[in-house]
Amino acid sequence: MAGNRTFTMIKPDAVKNGHIGAILEQINASGFRIVAMKLTQMTKRDAETFYGVHSERPFFGELVEFMTSGPIVAAILEKDNAVEDFRTLIGATNPAEAAEGTIRKKYATSIGENAVHGSDSDENAKIEGDFHFAGREMF
Ligand code: DAT
Ligand code: MG
Numbered sequence: 001m002a003g004n005r006t007f008t009m010i011k012p013d014a015v016k017n018g019h020i021g022a023i024l025e026q027i028n029a030s031g032f033r034i035v036a037m038k039l040t041q042m043t044k045r046d047a048e049t050f051y052g053v054h055s056e057r058p059f060f061g062e063l064v065e066f067m068t069s070g071p072i073v074a075a076i077l078e079k080d081n082a083v084e085d086f087r088t089l090i091g092a093t094n095p096a097e098a099a100e101g102t103i104r105k106k107y108a109t110s111i112g113e114n115a116v117h118g119s120d121s122d123e124n125a126k127i128e129g130d131f132h133f134a135g136r137e138m139f
Contacts, residue, residue: 002081002083002084002122003083004079004080004082005035005076005078005082005129006076006077006083006086006118006125007076007077007117007124007125007129007132008027008077008086008118009070009073009074009075010023010024010072010075011067011072011112011113011115011116011117012067012069012070012113013108013113014108014115015039015070015071015072017107018107019107020073022106022107023115023116024073026089026103032077032082033078034075034078034084035076035078035139036074037075039072039134040072040073041068041070041071041077042072043082047063048064049116050128051067051097052065055083055139056094056102062112065080066112066113072134076125076129076138081124082125083122086119087120088133089103090103090118091103091104091105093111095108095111096111106123
């Protein structure tokens with residue numbers, strides 16, 4: 001059975017470009033409830049751990065540098081079928097390939113600076129949410 005929570009980050013590019021409000025509006029309008037949320041900045045070590053699965057990829061250094069370059073909005077979201085529905089809402093990793101109306105199509109600047117993160121499985125949603133939030137910060 002599909003789980004009902006996912007984890008997201010509004011990435012440094014979208015925060016810098018003033019898109020926090022519009023992105024949260026679209027997330028809410030799409031039926032997601034905010035369970036936890038904060039403005040925070042990842043350290044180099046945080047980003048290397050969070051994206052550890054990509055450590056051998058050629059873009060890893062760039063990814064860590066970008067994700068630590070400024071504040072992000074981290075959030076846990078709740079909805080039936082949350083992981084899959086949220087991936088649909090954000091669109092493809094490369095904004096050039098993202099469907100019309102998706103968050104990445106509207107707000108991402110490039111494949112590397114693509115405005116939002118969305119967990120890719122229920123298991124990772126739990127790991128990623130727990131990475132950023134203590135139990136007392138989840139509602
Ligand atoms: P997603 O964020 O859609 O789950 P991913 O897990 O494959 O994509 O990659 C994580 C992040 O790494 C992605 O959001 C942006 C960056 N990235 C992925 N592929 C890249 C590439 N070819 N060049 C530069 N950055 C890339
Ligand atoms: Mg991913």
